[in-house]
Amino acid sequence: MAPEELEGEIQKGLEGVIIDESEISRVFGDEGKILIRGHDVEDIAKHADLQETLYLVWNGELPTREEYEPFRDDMFERRELPDDVIETLRNYAAADLHPMDAMMATTANLAGYDDHIDPHAPQTFEDSIDEVMEMGKNIVAKLPTITASYQRMREGKDPIAPREDLTFGENFLYMLQGEVPPELFADALETEIQIHVDHGANASTFTSRVVASAMANPYEAVTSAMGALAGPLHGAANQDALNMLDDMDKSEKSIEEWVQDRFDEGDVIYGWGHRVYNTYDPRAKIVAEYAEDIIDSPYGDDRWYKLARDLEGYLMENTELAENGIAPNVDFYSGTVYQQMGIPTDIYTNLFTMSRVGGWLGHIIEQYSDNRIIRPRVQYTGPDERDWVPFEERS
Numbered sequence: 001m002a003p004e005e006l007e008g009e010i011q012k013g014l015e016g017v018i019i020d021e022s023e024i025s026r027v028f029g030d031e032g033k034i035l036i037r038g039h040d041v042e043d044i045a046k047h048a049d050l051q052e053t054l055y056l057v058w059n060g061e062l063p064t065r066e067e068y069e070p071f072r073d074d075m076f077e078r079r080e081l082p083d084d085v086i087e088t089l090r091n092y093a094a095a096d097l098h099p100m101d102a103m104m105a106t107t108a109n110l111a112g113y114d115d116h117i118d119p120h121a122p123q124t125f126e127d128s129i130d131e132v133m134e135m136g137k138n139i140v141a142k143l144p145t146i147t148a149s150y151q152r153m154r155e156g157k158d159p160i161a162p163r164e165d166l167t168f169g170e171n172f173l174y175m176l177q178g179e180v181p182p183e184l185f186a187d188a189l190e191t192e193i194q195i196h197v198d199h200g201a202n203a204s205t206f207t208s209r210v211v212a213s214a215m216a217n218p219y220e221a222v223t224s225a226m227g228a229l230a231g232p233l234h235g236a237a238n239q240d241a242l243n244m245l246d247d248m249d250k251s252e253k254s255i256e257e258w259v260q261d262r263f264d265e266g267d268v269i270y271g272w273g274h275r276v277y278n279t280y281d282p283r284a285k286i287v288a289e290y291a292e293d294i295i296d297s298p299y300g301d302d303r304w305y306k307l308a309r310d311l312e313g314y315l316m317e318n319t320e321l322a323e324n325g326i327a328p329n330v331d332f333y334s335g336t337v338y339q340q341m342g343i344p345t346d347i348y349t350n351l352f353t354m355s356r357v358g359g360w361l362g363h364i365i366e367q368y369s370d371n372r373i374i375r376p377r378v379q380y381t382g383p384d385e386r387d388w389v390p391f392e393e394r395s
Ligand SMILES: CC(=O)SCCNC(=O)CCNC(=O)[C@H](O)C(C)(C)COP(=O)(O)OP(=O)(O)OC[C@H]1O[C@@H](n2cnc3c(N)ncnc32)[C@H](O)[C@@H]1OP(=O)(O)O
Pocket: 013, 232, 233, 234, 235, 237, 267, 268, 269, 270, 271, 272, 273, 274, 275, 276, 326, 329, 330, 331
């Protein structure tokens, strides 16, 4: 029997396929603009803190002051990790897991400490969105503690417990480096986290919706989304962009030669290109401005930013990338900010996760609230039906 021919064209990479509705973010690919629940990401960067941004993403409106303060305090109070989880992280550090893998394993582990999860019975979530929110807040509040603790253990240091009296940016850098950072670092970090929060049906958000559509629990949906974000074509492009700049710097080749060799090898420029944008990603501009502000401060170091600017200038003027709509995305300049704060390169994608998890949770809730399992088709192109051949007759 010949394979069934499915109707319709294959949309490789699901390009242009609309999988559902969402009220969270709107991306204008031609103009280079993002609205989060109707608010321009530039306004969010300028005016909000992370708690306001998360409140907006999850509730659809900015909080009043009366709503904001208890919400913020609640998020700050959830930062601590169970002692057993810290011990498990120590084992991952001994096994030298990549920080994203350690984060995935630890997030799955946290489900065991959440009373909303019943490991012995099938659960559905469409009628318990308040409980999903509780689980989500736990995850979001604890990812920075997981990341900072893990990084310290990898460096052979003891983890530092979170503080409830510090802002998100201050607390993360304090847990990582043992000192409350300068305001500029804390603000720059928090803004980066805010502007990465949601971006339509990107690969990791789509993953979170697929997993939620099977009525898997929020820990499972978030952990799966982390796997997608860990890929170099998606979230890990931030660490790979920085490593790429390092490679360019150390190669002792001219930029022209280095770019040519890279293209000859078939390698992409990390931090450039995007499925939705045909132009400059608006977030890349916000990030680059922070890199410049830090360079102008007493803590500045322009090495990475200069390399990135030189490469951008060369690619814009001497290649067809820009003409073909391939320009810097949010991942290109992120590292030029993080490096100046002394954040190690291979936890950059964890930082991205600490942000995007807010968007995933919003999408998981949308999926649970109006669910149909996500189940597309693939066109079968394997052999026609054939006879079984016993072992002894196989060649
Ligand atoms: C937060 C984020 O996830 S943002 C994206 C982060 N990822 C990166 O920065 C990795 C580098 N970029 C890329 O690999 C791609 O641009 C992606 C994965 C982001 C988008 O992929 P797609 O929408 O499928 O675009 P696609 O890969 O079809 O690119 C179209 C053409 O542009 C080329 N191209 C796209 N991006 C780049 C790049 N960064 N460097 C060089 N060439 C590129 C492709 O090679 C392809 O050329 P071809 O038509 O000759 O084969």
